[in-house]
Amino acid sequence: MSALLLRRLRCLSRTPGSVRAFSSLPPPLPTALVRSTFLDFFREEHGHLLVPSSPVRPRGDPSLLFVNAGMNQFKPILTGTADPRSAMASYRRVVNSQKCVRAGGKHNDLEDVGRDVYHHTFFEMLGNWSFGDYFKEKACSMAWSLLTEHYGIPADRLYVSYFAGDAASGLPADEETRQIWLDIGVPAAHLLPFGLKENFWEMGDTGPCGPCTEIHYDHVGGRNAASLVNTDDPEVVEIWNLVFMQYNRDMDQTLSLLPKSSVDTGMGLERLTAVLQGKRSNYDTDLFTPLLHAIHQRSKVAPYGGRTGSSDQLKVDTAYRVVADHVRTMCVCIADGIHPGMSGAELVLRRILRRAVRFNVEILKAPQGALASLVPTVTHILGGVYPELQREEERIIDIINENEAHFLSSLQQGTRLIHRTLRKMEDKDSSVFPASVAWSLNRDLGFPLDLVDLMLDERGVRVDRQELERLIAENLEVVSDQPADAQPGLTLDVSSLVALQRSGVPHTDDSMKYQYRLKEDGYVFPKCSATVVALFNGQALVSEVTEGQRCGVILDQTCFYAEQGGQSHDRGYFLRDGLQDVPFPVENVVVAGGYVVHHVTATDHLKVGDQVQLHLDQVHRLSLMVNHTTTHLLNFALRTVIGPSVQQRGSHVSADYLRFDFSTKKSLSASQLQQIERCVHDIVSAKHMVHSQELPLQAAMHLSGLRTVDEVYPDPVRVVAVNVPVSELLDKASDPETSVELCCGTHLLQTAAIEDMVITSERQMVKGISRIIAVTRQEATKAREAGKDLSEDVDSLTTRLTLSTPADLNVAQRQAKEVGVLSDAVDNTPMPQWQRRELQSQLKVLQRQSNTVIRKMEIKEAASQAQAVLKKNGQKDVLVDSVETDSMSVLMKTVNHVCSASPHSHVILLAHQRHSGKVLCACQVPKGSASLLASDWATAVCGHLSGNAGGTAVVAKGSGSSSDITGALRWAEQFAHQRLRPLISSHS
Incomplete structure (x- = not known):
């Protein structure tokens, strides 16, 4: 049913003209229609572009564990850092339904899930955005029209909050928004002012921010519920938040008006569906009822009853909600490449999975494997909107089953450790359980701390809570994934970007990074002269900097590559005209909003307008080019050897090595690793040409054999193809047997310069995702030589140990130590991974043989010593x-x-x-x-x-x-x- 048809059907129960209150609720709407009505309303009737949901793993934003709001993927637009050539930079009106997870960091609803009927770790956020297009009046009128006219929600059940102002911050009340709502027809009694906490939204400590207005719904109706708004009353819930971003908070915390005001709205699909289906609980909607029914079929308890608090004494209904919510979160996260692990988002997901297992097994009495068996039900409910769930269903099931089995084993191990510790405490007549043991259980075995408390309460024992909190605090230090040389203080903020644009400073011309040629004696890189057009000191744009001052230097043109697309930045230095003997080393190169920023610690005076000559570290650049082209060949070889199901999950290209993450069910065999190396070597030996060409994004996406990753690509986009000119790919109907990728990186012009590639490491990071580390050129030669030397050492040791029998225990122990030392060398020396696996197998056999000999000798010697002791004593x-x-x-x-x-x-x-x-x-x-x-x-x-x-x-x-x-x-x-x-x- 289309939104337009729905609107016509509802015309029968709506008077024309101004908005009026409804005396009754609209007929229930299925979730699919709730979602499509929202999207169609903004797309078809108000000219918004429908943008697909981004994955819940944030793209290039280390400040987030998960995507937790619809605006996350549009953050580059709001901060002004979007690539001006990308489609995103052209967005004006946008609508979507975004997958969101709130289970870690600032927004964390994990512990609330199950206790009530409306919190979730995974939810869908419906949203519409305006980036410098419409503002408050249009946003409010569209929201009211959609809710009351299209969805048919009674207007007298809706309450609207707005920003009351804050004198301490110098922020006035948002009277403009209040008047807009009055003009629309919202009664003054339903318009409520609130302060900073409720009605002023900020992206972070700095950046775009502004007042917001929220729409709340009264489930009861027929009363004045104004006093219940924003009091956490489950009967009066917020359903839609409209944020008006009109300010920017600077580094010194002052607020300034943005040059372009934007609108960012968010409405939880689950809550909206509950309203439109006449339910007080999100879990009573068709988003959850099939799942709750499936859980009951696998459990040994009564059907779901919707009880909370003291009425749910056995926590059965709490467990139903926990399992239903958490299995949805697991499915979405795993499908988007997040797997249970030991740090960051992976650690949070591990906790979610284990929490679900506990409730499922302990309270719902479901058998092992029941949790994973719910995945097809989740896929049935959400797979039509998020097809990645259908593609990844089998892998999601495998990962959940494997992690559940491991956790149940850990529970048994942890329970034994608790009982053993309690017995020791009885001997010492102590009632305080060691905090170190409780923390070890949690950190090493994933044993939940609340379960430790529960088990100890039954024995009248408590944990040393003060010491436990100290240990937790010590271990809460988050290790950033940010490169060591990154300097976030020199990243241009939105105010500086706007100032550059207002001053007419053009975007940096960095086309010279691709302008190099291949001659018989090697690569020739062009000379590059440039003008300093702007300087940024970390807080503001300045006209000059002095010696010793850190700054970001923006030039009119550059030959330096800024870190992006998984490739590290170039190295080198500047020389200023008139100061040819004082280099300005370039520490980092980043790009923001089309401007390339060179991070420099000034070695002398530097000012806007200075002329500089750029000197590229050509050895470093060539190494990057070699390793980036090799990464493409490796991607192609993996698909050739393993099959087309291989999906790239991440990569990093540095001058020393390359890293490539990809999807695969299990770790690669030694034979597969050899085949992959041979495949790459064949392409290298063939001296294939590497072609690149810019194409319109739409044309590029239809190229035969194209491999892409989940990124926002510029338009036009650079296409890199091996052995086939890009122009020929446009005409091919079938997939060519070559590597074709969209890539902004710097590449070789011919594969011969790679010389050789060796995979020095391959292992499964988590179930279904493997990581390869590889080296090229001289490093590959060194790795092969090291492998050859170690292979000879292992063969020699094998021969020696096979032919000789140790004379006594000391000799046997020395031989075992030799095996151990050689094993350490094999484990830690860069060498071909396939060869490492073979040598490790040989050494394990030798280690077992040595241990057997030593054990027999020890038993014999011990018996002799014991006999002598007994004879003497x-x-x-x-x-x-x-x-x-x-x-x-x-x-x-x-x-x-x-x-x-x-x-x-x-x-x-x-x-x-x-x-x-x-x-x-x-x-x-x-x-x-x-x-x-x-x-x-x-x-x-x-x-x-x-x-x-x-x-x-x-x-x-x-x-x-x-x-x-x-x-x-x-x-x-x-x-x-x-x-x-x-x-x-x-x-x-």
Whole structure:
């Protein structure tokens, strides 16, 4: 049903002319129609461009874990940093439905999910935007028309908030918006002023911001609900937020008017659907009911009842909501390339998955695997709008199943550790659970802290909360993914970009970065002279800088490549006219809004208008060109060897190596790695030409054999093809057997310069995503030579160990150490990964053989030592002696042999290591010996020897140092007798 047809149907229940209140609710609308009505209203009736949702993994924005609002993908427009050649730069009116996740960082609804009926970690945000086009009046009138006329929501159930102003910030009340709503027909009693917290929106500490107006809906109706707005009352909910971005907050926190005002609106689809389907709960809409039904079919509890709070004592309905919400989030995130992991967004998703598993298994009593079996239901509900869910369904199921199995295993392991710690606490009569253990459970096993609390409450035990919070705070340090040489303080802000445009400063001409030629003796890079057209000191544009001052230098033209498209920036320096002996080193190169900014620490005076000569680090640039072209060949080779299902998931090109992330079900075999290297080598040996050409974006997207990634491409866009001129690709109907990609990077003109490529590492980062590290040219040669040398070393060691039998334990241990040292070298030396895998397999066999020989020798030696100790001492309550061995393993086995032969003896043995000078200590006591614990005895003896020890009540070990073994033995015996004397006396 189209929006236009829906509008006609509703004309029957609507009076013409001004907006009026409705006496009854509209008929329920299915979610698909709610969504399409919104999009069609703005697209067909108000000329908005429909832009697809971006993935929930943010593009190039390290400040976000997930896309959490519809405006995230349009941030470059709002900050003025969009590539002026991209389609985004031309956006004026836009509409979309954006996938959003709020489960980490500033916006985090994770802990609220399940407790109420309207919070979600994943939701869809409907939004319309104006970038310098319409403003407040048009935005308000369209919103009111859509809600009351097209959706048929009774106007008397709607309340509108607006910005009341803030005297401290010097911000006036938004009376303009208030008057617009009055003119539309909103009663004054339904217009409510609020302050900064509720009705002033800011992107961050700096940047575009402005007042907003929110539309709230009263589920009850027939009353004055004004006092309930913005009070977290579940009956009166915000459904739409209209943000009017008219200010920019500068670095010094002052506000200035933006040259172009913009509108950014956001309306949660789930809440809107609940309103239009007459439901108080989002979970009662058709977005969730099929999922809740599927959960019930797999559980062993009653159907979903919608209870919350105290009425949901067993937390069954809470669990239903948690599982339904979280499985949607998992599906969307995994389909967009985010997988459960150990940091950032991956860590948050891991927590979401484990929370869902706990509720599903513990409360809903669902069997293992039930969670992943819900994925087809999610795909059925959302797959029509987000087809990536359908494409990735099988992989999503595999990842959820694998992570669930791992977590359930961790739960069992963690439960055992908790019980073991509790038993130790009973011995010490303590009721405070060690915070270090609780944090280790959470950090290392993913064991939820609230589950630790629950298990301890049942025993009347508590965690040392103050110490736990300290440990958590220590580990909350976020490691930024930003390159070490990045200098965000020199990034142009929106005010500076606007100032440049107002001053008529043209965008930087960086076409010279592509103007190089290939001659017989190598590449020739053109000379580049330029004029300084602007200087930025991190806060504002300035006319000059002095020596030692960091600044961003903008030139009228440049031959330097700015970091983008996964390729590192160029290196080099400037020379200023009249100052030819003082170079200005270029530390970083970035691009913002069409301006290339060279980060420089001034080595002398520099001012706008100065003439400079640019000197490119040609060796560094050539290495980048080699590795970037190799990245394209690697992408092509992966598809050739593994198949067309391989999708690029990320890449990074530096002068030293290249990194390539791609989708694959499992890690590559040694044979596949060799095939991929051969495929690349064949193209290199063939000396294929590398062609590039700019094409209109629309034409480029239809090229045969084209591979793209999820990026915003400029228009026109640069096409890079190997061995086939781009002009010929326009005429081909079938996919050519070559690499064809859209790419702004700098590339070779012929593949021969690559010389060689070696994959030095390949491993699965998470289930379904592998990462390759590769090197080229001289580094590849070094890697192959290292592999050859190590292969010869492994063969030599294998021959030696196979032909010779170790004479004694010391020889066997030395041989095992040789295997270990060689294994470390194989693990850590850059070499062909396929060869590393083969050598690792050989060394594992040798390690097992060596360990078997050592174990047998240790058992034999321990038995001999034990026999000598028993012959010397006989069987007695306290047996203290020394033995000759350098091995703690032998010493422990000797003690065990002695105790097996004399089960009632309390045994401690010392051994003086010949090489290190340390004294080894091992002890064992009969089970149930309350007077003398092995851990106490060993700790005391090793403490006497200025060392330390540890163990259990029965077995312990440690070390110390002493030149007087006899004295140490005497002290150990006296300690034992003092502890055992009361027991011996009572027996007497």
